[in-house]
Amino acid sequence: MAKRYGSALTSSPNDLRSPGLWPTRRPRQRMREEGARSALIAAASTVVVIALALWWILSSEAWPAVQKQFFNPTNFREVWPDVAGGFWLDIRMFLVAEVLILAFALVLAMIRALRGPAFFPLRALVIVFIDLIRGIPIILLILVLGFGIPALQLRGVPNSPLFWGVTTLVISYSAYTAEVYRAGIESVHESQRMSARSLGLTQVQALRYVLVPQAIRNVIPALLNGFVSLQKDVALVFILGVREGVREAQIYAAGTFNYTGYIAATVLFLLVSVPVARFTDWYTDRDRKRKQAVGV
Amino acid sequence: MNPKVELRNVGKAYEGKVVLRDVDLAVGLHEVVCLIGSSGSGKSTLLKCVNLLVPIDAGDIFLDGSAITAPDVNPNDVRQKMGIVFQAFNLFPHMNVLDNITLSPTRVHGVSKDEAEEQAAALLDQFGLIDKIHEYPDRLSGGEKQRVAVVRALATRPELMLFDEVTSALDPELVAEVLGVIRGLKDSGMTMIIATHEMGFARDVADQVCFLDNGVILEKAPPQQLFSKPQQPRTQQFLQRIVEAGRL
Numbered sequence: 001m002a003k004r005y006g007s008a009l010t011s012s013p014n015d016l017r018s019p020g021l022w023p024t025r026r027p028r029q030r031m032r033e034e035g036a037r038s039a040l041i042a043a044a045s046t047v048v049v050i051a052l053a054l055w056w057i058l059s060s061e062a063w064p065a066v067q068k069q070f071f072n073p074t075n076f077r078e079v080w081p082d083v084a085g086g087f088w089l090d091i092r093m094f095l096v097a098e099v100l101i102l103a104f105a106l107v108l109a110m111i112r113a114l115r116g117p118a119f120f121p122l123r124a125l126v127i128v129f130i131d132l133i134r135g136i137p138i139i140l141l142i143l144v145l146g147f148g149i150p151a152l153q154l155r156g157v158p159n160s161p162l163f164w165g166v167t168t169l170v171i172s173y174s175a176y177t178a179e180v181y182r183a184g185i186e187s188v189h190e191s192q193r194m195s196a197r198s199l200g201l202t203q204v205q206a207l208r209y210v211l212v213p214q215a216i217r218n219v220i221p222a223l224l225n226g227f228v229s230l231q232k233d234v235a236l237v238f239i240l241g242v243r244e245g246v247r248e249a250q251i252y253a254a255g256t257f258n259y260t261g262y263i264a265a266t267v268l269f270l271l272v273s274v275p276v277a278r279f280t281d282w283y284t285d286r287d288r289k290r291k292q293a294v295g296v
Numbered sequence: 297m298n299p300k301v302e303l304r305n306v307g308k309a310y311e312g313k314v315v316l317r318d319v320d321l322a323v324g325l326h327e328v329v330c331l332i333g334s335s336g337s338g339k340s341t342l343l344k345c346v347n348l349l350v351p352i353d354a355g356d357i358f359l360d361g362s363a364i365t366a367p368d369v370n371p372n373d374v375r376q377k378m379g380i381v382f383q384a385f386n387l388f389p390h391m392n393v394l395d396n397i398t399l400s401p402t403r404v405h406g407v408s409k410d411e412a413e414e415q416a417a418a419l420l421d422q423f424g425l426i427d428k429i430h431e432y433p434d435r436l437s438g439g440e441k442q443r444v445a446v447v448r449a450l451a452t453r454p455e456l457m458l459f460d461e462v463t464s465a466l467d468p469e470l471v472a473e474v475l476g477v478i479r480g481l482k483d484s485g486m487t488m489i490i491a492t493h494e495m496g497f498a499r500d501v502a503d504q505v506c507f508l509d510n511g512v513i514l515e516k517a518p519p520q521q522l523f524s525k526p527q528q529p530r531t532q533q534f535l536q537r538i539v540e541a542g543r544l
Contacts, residue, residue, distance in 0.1 A: 194349055195386035199400035199452060200376040209399060213390050 068258075075260035079252045083261050087245035087268040093162075093234045097169045098227060105174040109181030110207050126178075133175035139236055142168045146240040165237030173230055180222045184215030221284040228276050232269060245269075298361035300325045300456060300487045301346060307354030308341055308511075315341045316511045319355070323456075323489060323504075328482050330498035330519075331491040333508035334534065339491035340383075342508070343458045346489065347380050359456075376404060378456040379449025383464050385441040387433040387448070393420070394429050397448045405452060412451070419447045423477060439470030446477050457481060459490040495535075495544040499523050507531045 057063060111119070111126045133141070145168045150159040158164075188211050196206035216223075238247035245268060249261030299322040308316040316338045323329050331339040344350040346357060348364065348371040357365045364374045388396050397419070398412040407415070420426045423443050433441055442462055449457060459478065463471040475497050481488065482501050492498055498505055499519045507515040507522065507530075515522060515531045523544070526532045538544045 191382065191384055191386045192388065194344075195382065195388070197371075198347055198349060198375055198380045199448070200372050200404040201400065202372055205403055209403065210388055214388075217390070 070259050070263050072258060072260045075252075075256065075258045076264055079249065079261040080264055082248040082252065083245050083264040084268065086243055086248035087265065089242070089244045090234045090269075091272070093166050093169070093237065093244065094231050097166050097173070097234065098230060100170045101173045101177050101226075101230070102223070104170060105177035106181055106212070108174060108178035109185060110204070110212065112178065112182055113185045113207060113211070114203055116203070130175045130178055133172055134179075136172075138168075138172050138233065139239065141172055142236055142239060145171075146237070161237070161240035162242050165240050165242050166234075169230065169234060169237070173226065173233075177223070177226055180219050180226065181212075181215060183222070184219035185211050187218050188214045221280060221287060224276070224280040224283060228273055228280060231273050231276060235265075235269070297325075298358070299323055300327070300360065301489070302358040302361075303342075303346070303355065304358070305355035306342075306345060306352050306357060308338075308345060308350065308352050314511050316345065316352075319511075319513055321506065321513065321516070323487060325487055326485045327503045328488045328490065328501050329504045329506060330502035331489065331506050331508055332493070332495065332498055332534075337508040338511040339508055340460050341511075343380060343460050343489060343491055346456075347378060347458060348374055349380075372404070376452060377454060378458060379452060379454035380458040380460065381442070381445045381449055381462050383461040385433070385438075385445045385465070387441055387445055389433050392430050392432050393425070393436075393444050396433070396444065397451045400448070400452045416447070416451055419450060420444075423447055437470060438466045439473045442466065442470075442474045443477055446474070446481075450481075455487065457486050457488045459488065459492070461491050461493060463492070463494060493543070495523070495538055499544075507534065509534075 060066075108126050108130065111122050112130075114123060136144075142165060146161055146164040149157065149164055150161070153159070185207070192210055192214065193206055196210040197203075201209065235244060235246045238244055238250065241247065243251075245265045246262075249259075249265045252261040253259050301321075301323045303319050303321045306316055306319040307314070319338075319342060321329070321342075331342060333339055341350060345352050352365055355365075356363050359374065359377065363369070388399070391399065394413060394416055397416040398409070401407040401412040401415065402409055417426065417429060420429055423446070425440060425443055425447065428436060428440060428444070433444070436444065445462075462478075463474050466474065471494065475494065478488070478490065478497075479501060490498070490502070502519045504516060505519045505522045506513045507526070507528070509530050515526060515528045517527075522531070523535065526535055535544065
């Protein structure tokens with residue numbers, strides 16, 4: 001799909017925005033010089049601000065003690081393998097949960113998009129579910145489901161905190177993601193639905209083949225935003241005792257009264273979430289430009 | 297013999313505003329009916345009612361003698377027998393021309409993918425669009441888009457075609473290619489109801505012309521009669537303005 005738009009941009013012979021068609025090089029050269037100058041100013045001011053902040057913190061009387069507690073290289077080496085191992089579990093929980101969320105939320109959104117009195121009970125059920133789940137703090141939901149359901153000792157239902165932790169994340173995030181999908185479905189013009197129905201497609205077929213594919217393309221940036229958020233929130237299941245990254249750091253802190261493990265976990269989360277956030281920005285930007293280019 | 301389509305006392309209101317009132321219309325097999333009238337007179341709504349895209353509030357609509365507006369009728373079954381083409385094309389932008397055309401035959405009519413693609417290619421060839429088969433809608437001209445929309449509707453092998461001001465969104469020089477397609481359909485014996493602002497075209501192709509005003513069919517007559525000797529003052533006024541605008 002992206003390729004299609006790309007070729008539409010570059011192969012159009014009378015595209016006046018194409019830089020190669022500018023009569024002279026002068027405007028571009030000047031733009032480049034201005035670009036270099038503003039980059040220099042940005043870099044210089046950043047260095048100054050960071051230096052001031054560092055000086056301010058490091059000059060504090062309590063800094064040596066804090067450094068020993070939070071930034072101790074020896075402790076860092078010691079705790080790193082455990083925290084990294086736990087973090088690997090965070091990543092796996094994130095991946096499994098995200099796939100389930102994308103699928104489950106889509107089902108919820110499609111049910112909500114069905115029209116007609118025949119579907120009212122289903123629609124109402126989904127609306128109640130979404131309202132309830134969105135109304136409960138996620139940490140409470142994890143505590144209630146994670147401790148509550150295993151306590152029921154239901155036959156045939158897993159009791160592991162890991163299972164219930166991930167399940168809770170899926171339930172909670174699906175409620176939000178369903179709303180993202182719904183916004184996408186509603187952003188597709190009504191005439192598309194009408195056109196699909198006029199060809200004899202059922203409501204579900206119209207959603208499946210016509211509305212949802214267009215909707216998803218419209219909400220990819222919002223979905224990616226959800227990825228960034230979930231990638232961090234998986235750590236919340238530590239409260240059930242699941243030995244993921246934060247839990248490992250906590251265990252280490254409890255044994256040594258040293259909090260360097262938390263810093264190790266912070267570094268690991270940043271290593272993943274910052275690139276994902278950058279990618280989201282890059283994609284959103286490209287998507288916007290692409291839409292402007294084809295005049296959608 | 298029953299007419300192909302028949303509307304009896306059809307009424308429709310949107311939030312209290314009446315858009316169709318006591319509409320009676322019978323369209324015989326192979327007959328072409330043109331609906332004319334100013335914007336907002338109810339032409340589009342009438343077509344959408346026949347297609348069951350808009351539920352009617354009063355009256356009945358019959359297809360081959362059976363009421364399609366009865367509560368136990370599945371609208372999807374009815375829509376499979378007719379095609380509609382809209383003013384704004386409404387092609388699916390995320391699918392290429394071929395997929396736009398084969399979607400309904402493969403998903404609704406149970407035609408195999410190969411067969412549907414073969415039929416689509418034959419239709420595209422017939423309408424001079426075969427070189428656009430793998431293009432996406434945003435790469436087509438307005439006239440090409442509208443012809444693809446016609447092909448998409450025809451690919452479901454409809455018994456009745458509805459056209460909703462299909463040339464109103466086109467550049468003037470692209471109008472002819474689309475009207476040519478509809479003329480071809482008339483020659484092949486397709487039953488059609490056509491809402492249009494192209495009076496010359498209506499005079500050429502229609503067996504009956506209906507003049508709608510404020511949701512009422514004010515006058516219904518063969519084109520020679522309606523265009524040369526309109527009976528109602530409102531029709532005369534409308535046609536007078538059309539002539540003044542140089543459109544007839």
